[in-house]
Amino acid sequence: MCLCKCDQVATLSTPLISLPRHPNPSSPTTVNNDLRSSSHTAVIAQIEQCTNIAQLKQVHAQMLRTGIFFDPYYIDYARQVFDQIPHPNLYTWNTLIRAYASSADPVESIFVFLDMLYGCSECPNKYTYPFVIKAASELRALLTGRAVHGMAIKSSLGLDIYILNSLVHFYGTCGDLDLARRVFVKTPKKDVVSWNSVITVFAQGNCPEEALELFKEMEAENVEPNDVTMVGVLSACGQKVDLEFGRWVCLYIARNGITENLTLNNAVLDMYVKCGSVEEAKILFDRMPEKDIVSWTTMLDGYAQSGNYDKAWRIFDAMPSQDIAAWNVLISSYEQSGKPKEALAVFNELQKSKSPIPDGVTLVNTLAACSQLGAIDLDKALEVFNSVESRDVFVWSAMISGFAMHGQGRDALDIFSKMLEAKVNPNAVTFTNLLCACSHAGLVDEGRMFFYQMEPAYGVVPGVKHYACMVDILGRSGNLEEAVELIEKMKIPPTASVWGALLGACGRNGSFELAEKACSHMLELDPRNHGLYVLLSNIYAKTGKWEEVSGLRKLVQDLGIKKERGCSSIEANGSVHEFLVGDNFHPMCKEIYSKLDEIAGRLKLVGYVPNKSHLLHFLEEEDMKDHALILHSEKLAIAFGLISLSPSQPIQVVKNLCVCGDCHTVAKLISKLYGRVILLRDRYRFHHFKDGHCSCNDYW
Template sequence: MSQKLMATRSTPPVSLPRHSKSDNPNPYPLSPTVNNDRYPILSLINQCNSTKQLKQVHAQMLRTGLFFDPFSAGKLITASALSPFSSLDYARQVFDQIPQPNLFTWNTLIRAYASSPDPIESLLVFLQLLHHCEHFPDKFTFPFVIKAASELKAFRVGRAFHGMAIKASLSLDVYILNSLVHFYGSCGDLDLAYAVFVKTPQKDVVSWNSMITALAQGGCPEEALGLFRGMEKENVKPNDVTMVGVLSACTKKLDLEFGRWVCSYIERNEINVNLTLSNAMLDMYMKCGSFEDAKRLFDKMQEKDIFSWTTMLDGYAKLGEYDEARHVFDAMPSKDIAAWNALISAFEQNGKPKEALAVFRELQLSKDAKPDEVTLVCALSASAQLGAMDLGRWIDVYIKKHGIKLNCHLTTSLIDMYAKCGDLEKALEVFYSAERKDVFVWSATIAGLAMHGHGRAALDLFSKMLEAKVKPNAVTFTNVLCACSHTGLVNEGQRLFYQMEPVYGVLPGEKHYACMVDILGRSGHLQEAVKLIEKMPILPTASVWGALLGACRLHGNIELAEQACSRLLELDPRNHGAYVLLSNIYAKTGKWDRVSGLRKIMRDFGLKKEPGCSSIEVNGIVHEFLVGDNSHKLSKEIYSKLDEITAKLKSVGYVPNKSHLLQLVEEEDMKEQALNLHSEKLAIAYGLISMGPSQPIRVVKNLRVCGDCHSVAKLISGLYDREILLRDRYRFHHFRGGNCSCMDYW
């Protein structure tokens, strides 16, 4: 922006004629011979309701010469720039034809641009005013250019306007001071905003509103509410704008009780409740958790706009009331992209990626709105959750086709999608081609390398990140420590963990401790892991004890596993995963009586093991399989393929690992059959019968893959000469030629 402004300063505009200086001190001269009675054509300007009609009046003014009178031209500019049917392009063309626009006309154009989608034009016109106009900017000019600077968050430019107003002896004008309070608040400098507010000699309601809004939006809700109380003490009557700011502060504080008091205050004081204020109350109720109050208000509102509907839609979605959210969505008289995004993101963020993508496809067919950055980020995230590579690729192509500039959010989402869908090479391609890489872009790429078992490469990328002067954050360290965990890089993990706070200023949190316990425990250093937990400066969370329990399962340490399970259940009594992990340990050591005991406890508490679910994408369609699933239309063929696989496995000496069963099954053939019903085996079998021999089989599982399925996948990759990519809850396993990328360290 500053370059554009400087260019304008250094190259004087040539489109406007140079004005001769005049002795007339009035910047808005009225021609004594020009008035609406003498020239009725001027009164027609006020009657115009379209640009076409205005152009007809413009033509008449040119014929009669009236256009060259400054006052008359000013009226035409006002109508073309500020009327309900205004056209700024037309207004600018008209302005450029005026030989000597007066200051009123300059201010009108500056004002129109300040409220336009391109407020920088307001500043450029202001620079032309300084160069061409015989009059210096006045008390009406500065509020408009300060507003433009607010919109652009152009701090240095706005401060320059402040200085110019002081030099012009306008520093005590209340309109300019109110604009400056809003400007400094918009730029995040609340101290300067407050300093201007305090120095305002005769504060009006706008002064108070500007400061209350600045504090509320600047993260100081308590101070905003305090100022509201001060406003009452000064006997300044609040209006609807005041109450919007106060409600915003209540929302930021999540103070429902005070928010309700504000709503009753509005009613008692008969403050005009317009749509904006109704929406502010609705938003406060919803975000403060009172859905009943929000629904009561919504049903009572006589006027609703897209914000009102979207607020209710978002509220239902966040409560998990998806049917009601859909009902609100369908009832909306018009749907902008924000409404579509609210529904898509609600599904995506609450573990319903299939539903999110279904709404995304509906959006594409509806033509009501075009996907924006938020839509695409949500759709990419949903694709990543499902492992829907085809749709993820389509979104990538859509971004390129429509010339959408890749910002860091989209870049991060693309990297995450490709990595989680199994195409690490493409994820790295996106990373290296990105023009700008923030900490999240780097962190997502490190996470991708980590989940694919490339621990060393992840550490190398972390080093390059530091060389690029990008400061790592807590997410970065979680991903780096995961990389060390997946590949047994114990010393490297410890070194980075103990450098977090002293070297990088990142305080280790529960996720980092859980990762460190996993690193130590997975590598067999169980006692070191216990000592680390005992020395934690924060209370160990369920995830920390879960990491220790998982390590005990790997190394068969029953005594420590029972202690870890007990501590985990103290924190989270309904954690079915704890029972399952301990049950796995008992089953691995053949203690089936204890397995049965745990299963009984789970039944008594009404706990159920999360069912295993595996999905596979074939020709753009995601197919899901549960344990023992026979609902697929090709079930017969899938089970026939499983029988063929079983026969081939036996021919090469495969023996099922029955310790991976969670329940006591007496008959040996039933144990074998139960293992065959695992969801990942069904998905792999479907992949073998439905995909070409050159296509990799990509399977996504919601749980950790069991040891027997891992062994079977290795053998299938060799027997059928197929590449199999299996993503479980924690990482990727690349099976090829009878081997796995994890080298059985998982």
């Protein structure tokens, strides 16, 4: 900390009535109007009663220790004090820069720094730059921070350890771990803060191996670690899920007499939870002399992620206060464990409580639960989306994804337009979801427009997922030549997903030569992918190349590749029932096959003929082909739904593979013949069947 001299601080002899140079519209305009609480009044009174610099420094130190110096109220007050000083000196400028750097509005720190460059006769010193770099770090402003780094070098302060330590943290926070390490290596006399900074940025940057290697180097250099060091090391252990080393770290802390505190105990607690040792976490939790909301939430997360919801709810109910993070833990754990109804029930409880306010994480997890549940017409998802005014890019992207999965492409595009109106910048995930929406709804021109606008208009460089989506859009619409041209012009090597999108398009359009080309590329990248053999086999069969079909079948057998079996699940009366292809193990097996016979008879009367082109073509006998089609898992699940669910209940089926064309046709006909709503979620999207129609308009 820099120390001031008595003659460096101006005395306050005039009333504070002027406005800040950068006024905050929400802040009061005068000190008298600012005195809204007794605590504020008391502190201001202490300041105004100071008769010398020693007393003022004492109050200042107390405010720093308690953290209230960075309260927006006091920062506004400090700014008004600052504005009364005719010629602020360097210490005064540094104090204000530091205050804003640690505030909720760090960009003001940068503005004050720029004002100082023009308004102060003294040059920035080694105490100025760390505060400005901290502000740039809070803002993730890489270019600004690099500019400040350059200024420090030009000021002959480029090797100051305080500045270098700040830069390590800054570059790490901005995601440039290479630069963070290079700055660390160039630090001439590394202290414990230097090591802590680099270990922490690598641990927080999802590079746990490097973080632990740096810790070993630190030990080799005989630099004594402290509690901050161990927090970073424990974080790395948790990411690696290395419980054994995590236990060693706990012993190391005890052996080396490293002082335990709340932050360190929370780090140990988090390590135990991430490594799956919830009982060890509970032992520590029970003996912790001090607990905060992080401690309680970590323990809650441990039980929830392990599926022990009884204990999770007991922790939740015992929490001194339940902030939004605690609610998010429950919603997220239910959603990730395949319990979307329970996740939505927690969200409903949160809404009823009216406190705390849902945030972006709440909405993303709740929207994901809605997607799992497949709520008809997305009503619940829209209710969740509309329940919060402040929506970040992830919330908007999740809503676009929801519409995309349900084949509501136009609605997805409408949400994107509203997102831009709300001045939320789209990211790579947004465009992946947007292009998927265009693909599922056949919006070729719109997809092409979005793809080619990504980088020039929004600064988002297309990645592999975007190219795969675009190839799919072009391929589905029959624009195979344009799809091939796009692949050839890719700035990054095409992956199996890109060639797979092209191969799928060839299957729909019967392009034999192009299919072989795509398949050869896929074989190089993913030779054991059974799906590509299925697609290629169907293409051979469509073009009458039966020798190639037989050869492909023999190759699959020789390689020992097993096809992923189709599996469909359906919930009825509180229980989930699963069906495999040709399943005959279900307790209601006889009733289900009897229902299938009934369905087959009614379908035949309306002119339905099984579409045998949707088989693998590895079956030769015609009667076996007919039999195989009727045994598809989704047909079994739908038949069970007709038996077990009341006519007013929708039949909701989830399948692990893409629904075949024949099953798609059958589901449409059943929805009309039996007057039922069928919701089928396959590997890629939802299909809503009603009155003989599907929401995808037969485009999937």
